Amino acid sequence: MIEIVEVAPRDGFQSIRTPLATKTKVDIIHALADSGCRRIEAGAFVSPKAIPQMRDMADIAAALQPKENVRYMVLVPNQRGIELAINSGFTEFGYVFSASESHNQNNVRRSVQTSMDELIRLVDYLHSTPIDWRLRVNLATTFDCPFEGRQPTHRVMDLIAFIQAQVPQAEIALCDTTGRANPRQVGELSAALLETYRDQNTTWAFHGHDTYGLGVANALAAYAAGIRVFDTAAAGLGGCPFAPGATGNTATEDLVFAFEESGIPTGIDLHRLLDVADTIAALPGGVIGSHLRHVPRARL
Ligand code: COA
Numbered sequence: 001m002i003e004i005v006e007v008a009p010r011d012g013f014q015s016i017r018t019p020l021a022t023k024t025k026v027d028i029i030h031a032l033a034d035s036g037c038r039r040i041e042a043g044a045f046v047s048p049k050a051i052p053q054m055r056d057m058a059d060i061a062a063a064l065q066p067k068e069n070v071r072y073m074v075l076v077p078n079q080r081g082i083e084l085a086i087n088s089g090f091t092e093f094g095y096v097f098s099a100s101e102s103h104n105q106n107n108v109r110r111s112v113q114t115s116m117d118e119l120i121r122l123v124d125y126l127h128s129t130p131i132d133w134r135l136r137v138n139l140a141t142t143f144d145c146p147f148e149g150r151q152p153t154h155r156v157m158d159l160i161a162f163i164q165a166q167v168p169q170a171e172i173a174l175c176d177t178t179g180r181a182n183p184r185q186v187g188e189l190s191a192a193l194l195e196t197y198r199d200q201n202t203t204w205a206f207h208g209h210d211t212y213g214l215g216v217a218n219a220l221a222a223y224a225a226g227i228r229v230f231d232t233a234a235a236g237l238g239g240c241p242f243a244p245g246a247t248g249n250t251a252t253e254d255l256v257f258a259f260e261e262s263g264i265p266t267g268i269d270l271h272r273l274l275d276v277a278d279t280i281a282a283l284p285g286g287v288i289g290s291h292l293r294h295v296p297r298a299r300l
């Protein structure tokens, strides 16, 4: 069994400029849960000036129904985001920073070093709270930066060593922010990390985009290397506003199909998921991807 983290409500919705109604977002999150998605990134506690689409997170939180066996996670760029998320009742956080200096500046308006210092602070802060929290750290531009290109492997390994030392029990996500990674690169880095940290509690995740059509291939390369958690977005919705040229995440339906056809269960009902993907694809202002949505349902 692998774990899919459905990120359309965050990585996808953030790419849509027109404000979506809170109810529309919440209905989609619930429908994703009902299709079998057991982990959902429900949004982001970020500056409303940076991503206006995420300004109703507190309202989304209030309307979200807890569902059995479904975990909701939210993205945060700083401790402020964690504090707001906790106030809204969330206990799972995805902290993001980039391997490349220029993408980090563009995305969170600070140096990589400042983001690393913030990670130390927010872990201390989390330890000081009574809540039973889980932290994921998303390392954006692990493989490629829209401004600097391919990142040196030693730099990525050093950053991951830092993250792992701060929060050994974290889930660390290798993010192919631009979708320009290739299966060999993903496979080699994933294998090196799993080997280096084989005696640790760290969980590894692969967050892929499908810009160059390699999203599924890259995820399967990560799987072959031992990674079992994958971020995808229903309908392939998305495109980071701070990564020019990148399109949406690998479509959830495409990766579910790839795994299920290979005999690897995902827990997701493909037909129900495709119905939600159709709803997402019909949202005004969204840019979508996906292969499976174009296949006649009778052929699935
Ligand atoms: N949630 C909500 N509001 C926040 C916030 C958060 N996590 N962090 C800061 N803010 C608010 C501040 O209160 C301030 O509000 P004000 O202008 O009304 O006083 C404003 O945002 C600016 O705060 P500042 O600390 O100066 O941040 P900044 O302007 O340097 O921006 C970030 C830094 C990280 C807050 C911003 O760049 C951001 O939210 N980026 C996220 C981008 C993103 O989501 N990218 C896609 C994901 S990969």
Ligand code: ZN
Residues within 6 Å of the ligand: 011, 175, 176, 177, 207, 209, 240, 249
């Ligand atoms: Zn992304």
